[in-house]
Amino acid sequence: MKKVRLSKSCLGTEEKEAVARVLEAEFLGMGTDVQKFETALQAYMGTKKDVICVNTGTAAIHLAALAIDLGPGDEVLIPTITYLASFQAISATGAKPVAVDVLQDSLFIDLADAEKRITKHTKAILPVHYASDSSRMNAVYSFAEKNNLRVIEDAAHSFGSTRNGQKIGCEGDILCFSFDGIKNITSGEGGAVVTSDKLVAQRIRDARLLGVENDTEKRFSGQRSWDFDTTRQGYRYHMSNIMAAIGISQLAKIDRFGAKRQELVACYRSKLQACPAVEILNLDFENIVSHIFVVKILTGSRDRLRGEMLEKGIESGIHYKPNHLLSLYRSEYPLKTAEKAYDQILSVPLHPDLSNADVEMISDFILGRVR
């Protein structure tokens, strides 16, 4: 029986050769390959904003939060349905992640609920491009302006997508991407912050290398910092040349990966949209590169269906358990839409190595079993 994976890295000889070249050069840490990857990302997105690569998407959010001076006593509004990383990256600064409900049809942050969670301690909002969609971001920026909040966009799902006719990364205050193994492109592990705020960019550049001032600039010109100063807490969050080499090879494939993901999603939608037991999320499918494809199973039989799929060799997922139900982040208030969605959401396999025939087989299986 062929096993169908929920998600996976899609690698070719290009990545292997690129890593071999770094190993051959015997400079594995952060050097000019990272600079090349940053420049290539900037060119791909078509932005003049600063791009700073780090070792995970979680580190990208953590450093972005530190760079805008979030810390103990501050509160940050976050949709409760997101990867644990969004919450952990904020609580790592000492600030409190405040769970917010999501919209029923898209699982994007619900600004009406966010309004209720505002206190005098609220400093920032962290909207998540859930399932790659950030088409409702204009409303977030209006909300942020009205309430004097900084915006950090969790763009971990949406690399390669477009919004308002431009690549994700062109618009917005501070965006954080992830290049972990299963994201739209990977650098093994990895992440990046994109911002036009020069102070934030410089703080992140330094903080990824233990806070050594201007160490990035030295390394990119082939030097090391022997005489240096540091004034802020830093971390070992930099990206390595090995990771950057994988990332550069993957970036060259993003158009192909993106087209493939769009084709597979179109196939799922055409197969499943007529089924009354299955709800497809209301997302901007024309413009996004879907990292995950999520449907709601409306018959209360999601878990039974998942079991049957697994017996058939089809993996599935639940993106995500609401964070306000976790011990560390438990809220005193219910978030009804998210809790209801949590019982219904099902992520079906999606990665560029799937075929339309795979998607048809998976869809037919669901159609035959959902009741």
Ligand SMILES: *Cc1c(COP(=O)(O)O)cnc(C)c1O
């Ligand atoms: C993957 C992901 C992250 C974190 O990225 P890592 O690179 O895995 O640390 C953050 N937020 C969301 C929504 C993600 O899916």
